[in-house]
Amino acid sequence: MTEQSRSDLHRSDLTNDIHWQAWCDWASAVGVAIPALSDFTAARARVWEASEYVAISVARHPDAFAELVASGDLARSYGPGELAERLQGVLAEVSDEPALHKALRLFRRREMVRIIWRDIAGTAPLPETLEDLSELADVCIRQALDLLYDWTCAEIGTPRDAEGRPQRLVVLGMGKLGARELNLSSDIDLIFAFAHSGEVEGGPRSLSNQQFFVRLGQRLVQALANKTVDGFVFRVDTRLRPFGDVGPLAMSFQAMEDYYQSQAREWERYAMIKARPVAGAAEDVASLMEMLRPFVYRRYLDFGAFESLRDLKQMIAKELHRRGMDANIKLGPGGIREIEFIGQAFQLVRGGRDADLQVRPIREVLALLAERALLPGDAVTKLDAAYCFLRLVENRLQAHRDKQTHRLPDDDLGRLRLARSMGFADWTSFSAILKAHRRLVQAQFDEVFAAPAAESDPCETGLSAVWQGGHSADYDFSKLEEAGFEDPSAVRTRIEQFRDGTARKGLSSRGSERLAQLMPQVLRIVAGSDHPDLALERVLRVLEAVARRTAYLAMLIEHPVILSHLARLASMSPWFTDHIGRHPLLLDEMIDPRRLYAPLRREDLEGELDALLAYVDAEDLEQQMERLHQFAQGNMLRVAAADLTEVIPLMVVSDYLTEIAEVAVGRVLRLAFDHFVARHGRPTSITGEDTGFLVLGYGKLGGIELGYGSDLDLVFLHGTESITAMTEGPKDISNEQFYARLGQRIIHMMTTQTASGTLYEVDMRLRPDGNKGMLVRSLRSFAAYQETDAWTWEHQALVRARPVAGDAALFAPFAEIRRQVLCRERDPQQLRTQVREMRRKMRDSLDKTRDGRFDLKQGAGGIADIEFMVQYAVLRWAAAHPELTDWTDNVRLLETLARLDLLPGKAADDLTEAYKALRAAYHRSALQEQPKTIPVDQLAPERERVQSLWRTLMED
Missing domain, CATH: 1.20.120.330 (Nucleotidyltransferases  domain 2)
Incomplete structure (x- = not known):
């Protein structure tokens, strides 16, 4: 420290001592005890050294500090609402603006001395200091506004909407005030708004609501910011309002919405992140914040x-x-x-x-x-x-x-x-x-915020020239060939088509700039993939889908890793890029490879869906469906990425896809059930502990064998025990009506097309009586139908049926019904004839084997033949071997048949291997978006073995 610094510090200490001595002299003169505690003395010295404001305030207003010391407020934290109560007492006798101004300033000075003391003395942690300052601003704004509103109404009338309801001013706190992070001498940024245009009633002259609220806003600003002999309360900045200084001080919600939709600048979005209602009627506040939210938070990823x-x-x-x-x-x-x-x-x-x-x-x-x-x-x-x-x-x-x-x-x-x-x-x-x-x-x-890397190698520089166009064909061919493309002429033509097509779409200047920045990276990264020409075609389809949404272009520029994953997976499967082209939100899934190649299991799926739906209003059906679609599509994408790159084995892919569907169905049921309970109350007289509703999965869902894009075969049951039972709500309806409507809403939520597609296609034809039957049946009715009216093919379908969602208390009763039906004694020859005849009808109508291509599912020796043989075996031998009803999937059923030695020789093992091979080919065809057929010479040994076993088991 220099000699001058020591001298300055000494003079500062002397000044502080003078200020403190002035208070001590006053205290002695009026008989106020001077605290002698060592903690107080040390804290006082620190505060006086750090804050000239406190030292001078105490010297000039000694009685206020004495009251602070005596009250014990310097040593303790305030409780919730305490500051508001204190100000309410201070303002109780205030009847005009000069008195209001004075009372607010004295109140503010007392509390600022307290807050600064506790901050510098170290008795208040930072969060408490910021909260106390923010609460001080809030209570001063609210209580001053309440008084000023009443006085203004008394002077010029009451603002009302078209229905005659009185209107109140809504005050938004922005910046640090909005976040309740106010600092010790901060401005407060405020925006004033009111719900509806209209006229002021009961005043001496005609005024609009806007004129009223502008006047009220001006009075509030003056009450807080005008500097008087007592100082000020808070400096107020209103320039964050629409149009800034040139805009009206207060605007209607409609005018604000028009502004933010059409004229607001980008920085105003950032400002609105911290916007918090400080004052206003609760209904108006909710309406305003709901209006502002889409302006700030875009539904897509805004990179x-x-x-x-x-x-x-x-x-x-x-x-x-x-x-x-x-x-x-x-x-x-x-x-x-x-x-x-x-x-x-x-x-x-x-x-x-x-x-x-x-x-x-x-x-x-x-x-x-x-x-x-x-x-x-x-x-x-x-x-x-x-x-x-x-x-x-x-x-x-x-x-x-x-x-x-x-x-x-x-x-x-x-x-x-x-x-x-x-x-x-x-x-x-x-x-x-x-x-x-x-x-x-x-x-x-x-x-x-690192700017994306500029062109970093000669290859990308050359590809940039190819994208810009204007060079000779030979030049472009050489650059494309050097990069690694196989057919430079076709690639050049495709690039020109894409460039011309995006130009015709009328991209904004920002969009064109982003595309020019992005495309050389796209070409370089795609050129390095396994099948660059194929991958480029597929990646360009994605870019064609998102080019008008420049935020996605920004996303790809900011995260080139997305392009790397996109190119890699595009070279493997068109399903991947077609899926993203239809649902660009899925690009977000590709930022983090830890997520992209690590599909979730049930518990984590439930957690992710909880987070997606956490803040969606219970009655916002559209947003519920959107979030469910995002959930299912995003998780299917992860499964596909892990599948294509062989991170997970093929035979567990269906396990992952089935769990996604089960979680989605379960959540749709819960949302739909809660919706109807809110209207009609809960059903009574039911078997069950929760919803009394059961969703059965049949077919691939029931057999845990879902593929990409599989329909869901569903059947709905309920546990009502009395046909006259009613719900318990004020708008009661019969249980039958409740569950019928519940089933309809589930199907609506699952199948309705929204901006992000459909959740799943649903097939309900396996319910009792098919399309002619009731959508939802009671468990008792279902049991009776299966016992007396069901066809053999319906019992075959029941082999693959299992609960996938609903009331857990109904799982066991359904399992018992299923077991009893499947374990019924059957005539083997009659059963075999019925199963064989059903298979013949199915093949005649559905088999697409022709022109040298074999239908993997319906062709002779295909998947359906294996499934029918398994179902036949279960129905034939379950009476003697009830354990055949333990499983619904073909592989474990075949394992059980092998263990029980019910099929000749190695038949069960042969069928299992053939089934896995055929399903693998079927699965790969789905990812390549190809017909589910293969050349007739492929998998020939497997198919011949299946046909041989069919003849042995079903025809001999």
Whole structure:
């Protein structure tokens, strides 16, 4: 420390002593005891050194400080609502604006002294300080507004909507106030709005609602921000409103909606992330926030946010540097704003799909980013520590003179004062820690917002020229061939078609720029895949589907890894890229290879679906279906990626796909059931412990053999025990009606086409009496039908039936019905004739074996032959061997038949191997989007063995 610094510090200490002595002299004169506790003395010395504002306020208003000490408020935290109660008492006798202004300012001064004391003394942690400051602003706004509203109505009349209902002002707190992160001497950013246009009634002259609320807003701003002999309450900034300074101070909701839909700028989206209603009628507040949400949080993944925030930060940095403000801890390098930008970027990109991210406090956002592995946990821990440190520094800077500043001091005394207020002995030790935090923040910011790499090799430079066009065919051919394409002429033609087609679509200038930036990367990455020409065609189909949605182009630019996975998988299967082309949201699944190639099992599927539906309104059927579709499509995509790359074996692919369907069906049932219970109450007199409803899966779903794009064969049962039973709600209906409507809603939710497609196609024809039968039957009715009226082919279908969703208490009763039906004694010859005849009819109508191609499912020796033989065997021998009813899938049924030695020789093993081979070929055809046929010379030994066993078992 220099000699001058020591001298300055000495003079500062003397000044502080003078201020404190002034209070002590007053206390002695009026008989107020001076606290002698060592903790108080140490805290007082720290506060007086760090905050000239507190020292002067106490000297000038000694009685207020005496009351603070006597009340014990310096030593304790406030409880919920306590600050509002205190202000309510202060304002109880206020009857005009001058008195309101004075009361608010005195109240604010008392509470600021308390908050600064507790902050600097270390008795209040940072979250408490920020919360206390935010609560102080909230209560001052609300209670001042309540008084001013009543006074304004008394003077000029009451604003009303078209139905004559009184209107109230809605106040949005923005920025740090909105996030309840207010600092010690912060402006408060406010936006004023009102629900409906209309006229003021009961006043001396005709006024519109807008004129009323503009006047009210002006009075509120004056009550808070005007500087009087008592100071001010809060500086108020209203420039974040639509149109800024030139816009009206208060706007109707409709006018605001028009503005945000058509004229708002990108930075206004970032500002709205923290918007929080501070005052207003609850119904109006809910309506306004619902209107604003789609403007802030897009339903698709908006990776353009990274680009926009990167540009905004660069503009801020240039301006700060130009003005010599690199020492600004809020806006400068490694400052608070960079941490906020990191959180906001992920919120804007993903908040539309992940409602958990629609929170305001930045520390909560950072924690969620770590929880979702969007940022490394270690990086988040360090960012959080840096944020807390920087916010403390910000508060200590502003506590000195109650001045809004974010600039580090450049004088020795100011530096020493700041360092000591932060608990450091000197500036050097403090500065080292501060710089370390700022370096960490800047490094993390640069990593998150790093601009995508520019062209990095000659190959990409050449491909950029090919994309731009204008070169000779020979030049383009040579560059495409060098890159690795097999037919440069065809590839060049396809690129030209794509370029011309996107031009005709009228892309925005931003879209064209992004496409020009993206395409050389696309060509280079695709050229390196196993089948580049094929992969390019498939990838271009995806790009054609998303080109008008420039946010997806931004996503691909920001994350080139997506292109790598897309090219790799496109070269393996058209199913993958066709699926993404129809549902571009699925591109998000390709960012993280840990997720892409690791499909989820049931428990994790349930958790993911919980998160997707967590914030969807119980009555928002459209959004429920959208989220269910996203869930199913995203998880099928992961299964396909893991399947194509052989991360998971082929025979468990159906297990994964079946679990996705079961979780989806179970959740649809729960949502639909809750919907009707809310209207009609719960059904009574039921067998069951929950819904009393059972969803049976038949066919591939029942047999745990789902493929990509498989229909779901479903049957609905309910456990009503009395045909006269009613629901217990106020709008009661019969149980039969309840369950019939429930079944209809389930099918509607499963099959209705939305913007993201359908959840599943559903086939209900296997229910009793088929399409002519009731949609939902009671368990008793189902049992009676199976016992007396069902055909043999229906009993065959029952072999593969199992509960896939519904009331667990109904699982056992259904299993017993199924067991009794399947274990019935049957005439073997009659059974064989009936099964064989049904198989003949099916083959005659469905077999597509022709022109040298074999139908994998329906052809002679195909999958259906194996399934029919297994079903025949179960129905023939289950009476003697009930364990044949334990399973529904063909492989385990064949294992059971082998164990029981019911089929001749190695028949069970041969059928199992043939079944697996045929299913593998069927499965691969589905992924290649090819007809489910193979050349007649493929799998010939397997098919011949199946036909031989068919003759032995079913015809001899």
